[in-house]
Amino acid sequence: MGFRNGFARGRRRGLSLLLGLLLCAGFTMGAAASPARAADVPCQLYAPAPNRLADLAVRAACAEVAAGTMYTWGGGHGTRPGKTYGYFDGQDEASRHDDTVLGFDCSGFVRYVWSQAVGYDIVGSGATGNEVKVLTNPAAHNTVIYGPGGLEPGDIVFFGDKHWYGNSIEHVALSLGGDRIAEAAQSGTPLHARVLNPDKFVMAVRINPDTVGQPGPDPGASGPVHSTWGTWIRLGEQPVHGARVVAVLPGPTQVNVNCQRRGDSITAEGTTNDWWSYLPEYGGWITNIYLQGPAVLPDVPECGTGRDLSHESGTPGGGGFSTWGSDVNVRGGASTSANLVSTVPTPRAVRITCQAHGGLVQAEGYVNDVWSYLPDYQGWVSNIYIQGPAVLPVPECATGGTVPAPAATCTDGTEPTGSDARTPAGRSVEIDGRLIELRYSDSTECAWGRISRGGLGDHVWVDRSSDGGAHWEPQLGHTTITDGQDVHTVQWRDSGVVMRACGSVAGRPDVVCTSWF
Template sequence: MFRRTGLISTLIGLLALLLWTPGAARAADGECAVLAPGASAAAERAVGAACAQVAAGVWYTWGGGHGAQPGATYGQVDPTDPASEHDPERLGFDCSGLVRYAYAQAAGSDILDGVAAGQYYTHRAAERFTADQGIAPLVPGDLLAWGTSQKLHHIAIYLGAGKMVEARQSGTKVMVSDVRLNGDYFGALRVDTGAVTGHVFQTWGTGVWTRAAPSVGAARVYAFPQSTTIRVQCQKHAELVTSDGYTNDAWSYLPDYKAWMTNIYIKGPAWLDGVPTCT
């Protein structure tokens, strides 16, 4: 015969079982999975590919995942991080290497090759979210970034329920973490794995800055570290620029960066074919 306290405990346990949901349990116990509705099938595949690395106990390695094809690679020693001394011995991913691999698996092609900044500013962005918006508008598979407009240094994949999967730092493995909105959280984006839209071009040169206005004296926004695929919205005649043996007064507006770039460093004619004039 149950004592009264035992009966009450039993009833509470039964009630908890009735109210239990798989998603809530996953969010609580740190399992890596899609933890909220709303994601596209491709985004869910990206989450699954990243979570498989958690399950396999794959290491963070500095520079890992940036081989000729998406996938884990041996890392390098980061001269600024003593914890990276064993990274050349470990097969794994850094933050952007993991994102690259996850979305390559999801899309069937290498659509996010590059470092964190290049991935955040991708011409495949379907939608962008500011830091002030927090995580409320996000769905699983969205990418979260940390840093500044001049240097983004970290990127991760949102799972839902305030959780993310990331390759965080040397000495750790690919993990599930709470989303960190403090510090230098920069914003997020939703990846479009479908056909690329708009006027797409390739830049050339290294360390080429985009500007807040079509002038070399305007505030710097972001510097392309290498040749990068960009989307151009429109172009206009503005300040005359001479650089690397070329002179041109045409500037293009890049909507993914909310910035301007001299056409000198965009592969193609001085005035880009098919791109409308900015009004």
């Protein structure tokens, strides 16, 4: 759908469009019925970024362009920023099949890239008009720009018709600097970068970095140099889960670590650790999971005490320890003759349940008969390859050198395997005659979503939260009915977390969810 068609439809709705269409429907930069692909330009900075956050926003936008992410009506308006499936808007035939397209609409795209820059959602899940209200609120201390000249990378640019009842905002994009923008334009097209049309420019908003946690450099930063790993790692104001984000590291970065201390226990990347390190140059805390090295850094003192932690290998009682060496064997029993069940390819933090005397091992200049059980690998490792003393400060296994009987388990994203599946009390909800259920298996501690009595195009998915529902992973296993009336999602681990099932009816924006379980 071209801009003219969208505008004509908007005129019939009257003054309600002064703050934008519901979800910026199929906007193009000119009057043609589809974007002019020849006008596309490389997605990159066209001027120096004014600050680190603006640079990160542009990087995130161009990463989605490079990935070929598609426009989809309503995409990106889930409970948290990120790609979602769209839906048919009820009028524009180009969006007829958007319920099968995972991507963003224009405001969902801008919402996402700035959340990647600052580490949290700065605009909320509303549509384009809501973004205008939030970003121009005086409390945000952002700068409103009323002309297209002098746009800087990261500016949020709004477009529409300036000659109908004042300013009608119908589209939003991200400035790359100069007259270049990155945008999600319309159904059936991928995200792209192009030259903006100044005739449709209404206003732009420049985000104030000080109000969204821009870190200030500390010229007196000191401490041993370590390296982070992973991408888009958030640094918190305090060593606790959910703390205000003060900086985001887009990729592996060399950092000064001033000190470390215990805080909230965090589980990520298959490991658990409650040690956090303070990075003075960013003024924030990072979980040690994302610092290369053992669970407790040996050359960094404990904050506030100066205590030497070089001999502390992890958290006593089964918390975070670390292996060393490469391709460390994990065996089905506490012996080198036991079957090989896995390998630990590089040094990494591990959980240890207990330890036991087993087969004598001579390696790396050491001799030891004590083995540790790693529940995440369901096997044993010689203590020679665990950083710390020969006998670790963890309990002795009650079963000696035999593998503790693991609870039946499942793998995220696989077909449900629990034969004892049930719908816990209160974990079902109806919408338009459809039944949405959270199905749970006590034996595998996994859950999945199911929709019954549905119709073609209906949706079901699950959300998962590690903090009781305050924040969650949205739309896991999103599934659409393509045949019949019933469908279920794949299963997801529900051990130590809470989950819920959600669903929606084809062609309708409203969503219903069960309570958390």
